[in-house]
Amino acid sequence: MQDVPADGETMGEVVMRGNNVMQGYFNDPDATEWAFRGGWFHSGDLAVMYPDGYIELRDRAKDIIISSGTNISTIEVERVIYKHPAVLEVAVIAIPDAKRGEVPKAFVTLKSDFSVTVQEIIDFCRQHLAVFKIPKAVEFIELPKTATGKVQKYLLREKEWVGYEKRIH
Structure with missing residues (x-):
């Protein structure tokens, strides 16, 4: 609940209040209380502020991967993979890892008439990302989406975390 420096680097959660912010979640007082803690609406979005x-x-916030205590932005990894000429769509999530707690996994939809291997995607990432941010696994699939076309990452997470009590290994 403190402003981050306006340096374009320090990340913080976007919070807001005002007459254009919802009053709460319909019939869900617990979720409303959590979302409005401290008198501000907590969006769950992480951002940097510029001067x-x-x-x-x-x-x-729910998409950040914590691998060996280091935060990895799924969006950063996705942006790199999107640059590969064979990639049409990508979603990156955390998967359990016995040594690091969780590591990135990329789910990739290829453009039609393109072919690429898992190792080629990983090698491409190696050229553009720090070693700890490189996906430890890549799966080629058609991404699950809502009727409006939004990728349903929670379905990908559910599949990968079956058998775990928590989403922290």
Whole structure:
């Protein structure tokens, strides 16, 4: 609940209040109380602020991967993979890892008439990302989406975390 420096680097959660913010979740007082803790609506979006006051969204708090205590932005990894000429769509999530707690996994939809291997995607990432941010696994699939076309990452997470009590290994 403190402003981050307007340096374009320090990440913080976007919170807001005002007459254009919802009053709460329908018939869910517990979720409303949690979302409005401290008198502000907690969006779950993580952003940096620039000296001119503009913010840049960087990720969702629930999507951050914590690998050996280091935060990895799924959006950063996705942006790199999107640059590969064979990639049409990508979603990156955390998967359990016995040594690091969780590590990135990329789910990739290829463009039609393109073919690429898992190792080629990993090698491409190696050229553009720090070693700890490189996906430890890549799966080629058609991404699950809502009727409006939004990727349903929670379905990918559910599949990967079957058998775990918590989403922290």
